[in-house]
Amino acid sequence: MSFIRYFVRRLLLVIPILLGITLVAFLIANAIPADPIVANLPPNALNDEDTIAAFRKKWGLDKPLHEQYLTYLGNLLQGDLGVSIKWRKPVSEDIAKRLPATIELATLGIMYGIVLGVGLGLVSAIWKDSWADYIARVIALIGVSFPVFLIALIFLNVFYAQLSIAAGPGRLHVLLRPPPTVTGMYTIDALLNGDWKTFGNALSHLILPALTLALYISGIISRITRSSLLEVLNQDYMRTARAKGLRERTVIGFHGMRNSLIPVVTVIGLSYGNLLVGSILIESIFAYPGIGFYMFRASTSQDFPAIMGVSLLFAFIYVGVNFVVDILYFFLDPRIRVA
Amino acid sequence: MSSISSISSSTPEFESPSRGQLARYHLRRNPLVTLGLIVAILWILIAFMAPAVAPVEPLKQDLVNRLSAPGELFFMGSDELGRDIFSRVLWGSRITIPAGLAVIIIGSTLGVIIGAVAGYAGGLVDELLMRLTELFMAFPFIILAMAVTAALGPDIRNAVLALSAVWWPRYARILRGLVLEVKSQEFVEAAHSAGAGGIYVLFRTILPNCIAPAVILATLDIGTAVISFAALSFIGLGPEPSSPEWGRMVSIGIDFFDQWWMWLFPGLAIASLVMAFNFIGDGLRDILDPRLRGE
Numbered sequence: 001m002s003f004i005r006y007f008v009r010r011l012l013l014v015i016p017i018l019l020g021i022t023l024v025a026f027l028i029a030n031a032i033p034a035d036p037i038v039a040n041l042p043p044n045a046l047n048d049e050d051t052i053a054a055f056r057k058k059w060g061l062d063k064p065l066h067e068q069y070l071t072y073l074g075n076l077l078q079g080d081l082g083v084s085i086k087w088r089k090p091v092s093e094d095i096a097k098r099l100p101a102t103i104e105l106a107t108l109g110i111m112y113g114i115v116l117g118v119g120l121g122l123v124s125a126i127w128k129d130s131w132a133d134y135i136a137r138v139i140a141l142i143g144v145s146f147p148v149f150l151i152a153l154i155f156l157n158v159f160y161a162q163l164s165i166a167a168g169p170g171r172l173h174v175l176l177r178p179p180p181t182v183t184g185m186y187t188i189d190a191l192l193n194g195d196w197k198t199f200g201n202a203l204s205h206l207i208l209p210a211l212t213l214a215l216y217i218s219g220i221i222s223r224i225t226r227s228s229l230l231e232v233l234n235q236d237y238m239r240t241a242r243a244k245g246l247r248e249r250t251v252i253g254f255h256g257m258r259n260s261l262i263p264v265v266t267v268i269g270l271s272y273g274n275l276l277v278g279s280i281l282i283e284s285i286f287a288y289p290g291i292g293f294y295m296f297r298a299s300t301s302q303d304f305p306a307i308m309g310v311s312l313l314f315a316f317i318y319v320g321v322n323f324v325v326d327i328l329y330f331f332l333d334p335r336i337r338v339a
Numbered sequence: 340m341s342s343i344s345s346i347s348s349s350t351p352e353f354e355s356p357s358r359g360q361l362a363r364y365h366l367r368r369n370p371l372v373t374l375g376l377i378v379a380i381l382w383i384l385i386a387f388m389a390p391a392v393a394p395v396e397p398l399k400q401d402l403v404n405r406l407s408a409p410g411e412l413f414f415m416g417s418d419e420l421g422r423d424i425f426s427r428v429l430w431g432s433r434i435t436i437p438a439g440l441a442v443i444i445i446g447s448t449l450g451v452i453i454g455a456v457a458g459y460a461g462g463l464v465d466e467l468l469m470r471l472t473e474l475f476m477a478f479p480f481i482i483l484a485m486a487v488t489a490a491l492g493p494d495i496r497n498a499v500l501a502l503s504a505v506w507w508p509r510y511a512r513i514l515r516g517l518v519l520e521v522k523s524q525e526f527v528e529a530a531h532s533a534g535a536g537g538i539y540v541l542f543r544t545i546l547p548n549c550i551a552p553a554v555i556l557a558t559l560d561i562g563t564a565v566i567s568f569a570a571l572s573f574i575g576l577g578p579e580p581s582s583p584e585w586g587r588m589v590s591i592g593i594d595f596f597d598q599w600w601m602w603l604f605p606g607l608a609i610a611s612l613v614m615a616f617n618f619i620g621d622g623l624r625d626i627l628d629p630r631l632r633g634e
Binding site for chain 2: 017020021024025028029032033039141142144145146147148149150153154156157161272273274276277280281284285295296299300301302304307308310311314315318319322
């Protein structure tokens with residue numbers, strides 16, 4: 001199958017899923033709350049007939065449910081996610097402002113997480129049942145068993161408060177001014193501006209939360225890497241590779257890794273969901289002003305439109321990442337190209 | 340037509356050890372399972388006996404001795420209202436353990452029924468149910484649960500309901516596959532030809548032969564359910580703030596970062612419980628899924 005055909009086919013499969021997500025989000029927003037007006041408007045606006053009438057008209061609340069959904073979709077396509085109760089501003093505006101911070105953190109987190117997870121998995125598969133395997137598995141178990149907010153608090157307490165070897169909460173030192181906005185990601189914007197001091201400070205603020213995120217997702221990644229590599233190591237072609245006289249490094253690095261990578265890539269895609277949830281819990285502890293912190297404050301103050309907006313965004317990101325993973329299969333798994 | 344699996348499964352097993360022998364063998368090989376079992380049983384006992392063993396009432400305030408560090412007065416310190424953290428941690432097990440189990444029981448039952456019906460009915464019903472399953476799997480599930488809880492209004496019951504509502508898809512998928520496999524076997528045909536109705540055959544003949552994998556998955560899942568519930572209540576979508584719920588206690592503790600005992604002990608309570616269930620689940624998987632044993 002040619003790449004373009006594969007790509008288009010996968011893309012066509014994504015569209016009904018995205019539509020389905022909007023339908024689920026719509027049903028949660030409009031069918032579950034006893035009264036969508038009470039759920040979506042600030043308490044003091046509930047006495048104001050004009051505001052209520054305007055809200056009703058905008059979301060088509062006097063029409064039947066299926067027409068409401070179309071209105072909802074229409075508003076969504078224009079980027080309208082409603083107005084936050086707590087901040088009194090359009091949810092999409094707030095999200096757009098905070099998204100770069102979260103992308104910056106999540107990217108660094110997933111990079112650390114992959115290195116840590118695949119590394120631990122490799123170590124414990126190659127030296128199976130040794131003490132190295134044991135230690136690697138315990139680290140992985142901590143990653144999946146400790147609530148991520150506890151890890152974040154412990155890291156912050158030990159590395160920032162006690163040892164002062166890492167930067168504390170926030171995105172930047174209070175005395176530093178954010179770099180001129182290009183991408184919204186402080187590290188990149190600082191680099192573009194040639195401002196090394198700001199770059200270093202922004203990066204140092206990212207390290208602890210990114211490491212917490214990494215530990216959180218590396219547990220799952222290392223488990224899959226380990227079991228997948230163990231399975232591959234027993235295959236006949238591995239014995240053949242050794243019998244050919246290849247060095248152990250080539251046998252594992254080339255024949256082993258490549259064939260055990262497919263489930264690992266899948267799980268990295270799936271653990272992106274954990275990464276997003278993790279960002280809510282971690283950003284709230286590091287007072288890191290991204291989408292996660294926004295979601296935390298929205299949900300502690302029951303800001304329903306904001307919660308729904310972030311949920312929808314996260315679901316879209318999740319689907320997008322798993323679409324990319326699907327596309328990666330094409331390059332990783334030659335069987336797809338033949339089929 | 341008989342399938343290959345039914346032929347091979349009728350082959351007599353040779354000299355297999357008894358179940359008790361197997362269990363002892365695996366427990367010895369896997370000491371972490373034993374540790375997990377001990378910790379889990381301990382927590383369950385605490386949940387039953389908290390009112391008797393906790394030193395004070397979890398809501399009792401002692402404003403004079405608020406924010407005391409762990410010591411003679413308070414074993415695990417006291418919180419911002421002078422409530423005893425140790426008692427609250429013990430009482431917390433009475434919320435978290437039932438909540439986690441309820442999520443698993445409701446969610447897996449739902450998934451088993453949906454998957455079984457889809458696999459058995461086939462055709463349009465199967466198609467519809469499985470598309471729905473895929474749709475639910477397209478969401479990061481805790482985020483979906485957050486949205487549902489927010490819509491229902493935050494409290495313990497709604498958090499459990501919301502988590503259960505997003506928990507079923509994996510069970511549905513597995514069960515559907517198993518039912519499809521079992522459906523074509525001879526004893527099912529026999530039941531049909533003996534005049535048994537569809538619902539009877541599905542629930543009395545087919546399901547008992549597919550339930551074991553769902554039970555294993557459920558055991559593996561308890562830890563995840565507990566930690567998800569804690570996460571929901573950490574972000575305020577669970578019990579009300581004064582409740583001695585672990586996730587909520589940690590989240591209140593953030594504002595008292597220097598009083599580390601306020602967040603550390605409830606956090607460790609979650610971690611120990613989840614770890615215990617994960618040890619048990621891992622061991623169970625090692626024992627029951629030989630492919631992963633890597634021998």
